[in-house]
Amino acid sequence: MNVLIIYAHPEPKSLNGSLKDFAVRHLERAGHTVQVSDLYAMNWKASLDAHDTSERHSAERFFASLESKHAFENGLQSEDIAREQDKLKWADAVILQFPLWWFSMPAIMKGWVERVYAYGLAYGVGEHSDARWGERYGEGRFAGKRAMLVVTTGGWESHYSARGINGPIDDVLFPIQHGVLYYPGFEVLPPFVVYRTSRVDDAKYAEVSAALGRRLDTLWTTAPIAFRPQNGGAYEIPALTLRDDLAPGQIGFAVHVEEAGVEAATQADEAAEA
Template sequence: MNVLIIYAHPEPKSLNGSLKDFTVRHLERAGHTVQVSDLYAMNRKASLDAHDTSERHSGERFVASLESKHAFENGLQSEDIAREHHSGNCRITASAHFSVYAYGLAYDVGEHSDARWGERYGEGRFAGKRAMLIVTTGGWESHYSARGINGPIDDVLFPIQHGVLYYPGFEVLPPFVVYRTSRVDDAKYAEVSEALGRRLDTL
């Protein structure tokens, strides 16, 4: 199986970074091919603008959806976008690693795909492929329950799982979430990584 990991965290030595490294090692040991897009290491531009294409479709008002479609269909995307399109085309399963910060998603993960993957809900170019979020958060698990202060974790992740992944056709697998990250010691990390390994084996 070919796997693309989209990693979005500013600190390589963080829990998130460690889990990304574990994911790569675990999948490669199982015989899978893994590619990592490290958004922070790439210093990737998150904003969507007219510079995402080498030739404008219209010389007047910038209409993002029309310009993105024109650039994609005519091979006019900027180099970073074209590179990520190639990564997505070559991969079967996508995994996104990032942290949740008070209802916000690290490094604008959504913008990463807006210019690259957008098609139409459930019928896009990634139909038949699978995606899974691997998420860390400092909050208690109970905080992300139906009656929790932050609301259900699936509601918090809905913009990514539905609006970013399902939109271009991915089959979205249940997320793997690590709660209370500040309390993850060596014993807890061993427990978390073992559980993550079991999830990865089901991809």
């Protein structure tokens, strides 16, 4: 299989750098082909702007999505963007690896997403009607590919627990996992998170790397997060609000993840009635 690692950490000798090198060795020993986009080493340009195309759609006003669409459709994107898009098309699985800085990915990685996820590639795809609202959230150009986050954080695991001060880790990572990855069609695996990084000594590193190796071994068999597909009947279109009978009385990110037991029974009942 082809694995693409998008990596963002400025220090090669960091814990992140060591885990990235471990992941590459582990995957290659297992027979996979690996490419790494080391964003700091590449001196990746983070800002999306008018310089991302060789020919402007409009010289009067920069409209990001229209310029992106024009450049993508006409082969006018800057070379660095086109190269990363080719890697995405090549990959069977994508790993985003980064330290959790201020509750999100580093700015350089956010800039990679903003520039590489062109209109027509990652969004703006498919019909918009009373029955469908584009190919996204479970559909899209990256459908059939898998994705996973490898994240490090200085906080304790309890800080990111259900009642932890930082909020549940699934909520903190929801905009990335559901928005950046599931939106354009990836099957998103549960994240691999390393907590309390300042306390990772040799013994702890051996434990962490072994656990990461096990996750990499099951990259193609681990069940993905059961996000609800947008066009599968769970959402009212075009309002794109969850049906009242699903997760009644609940709000927040968690309602967009299926409850396996309850919903399987509901779907069976609906099928029987049909």
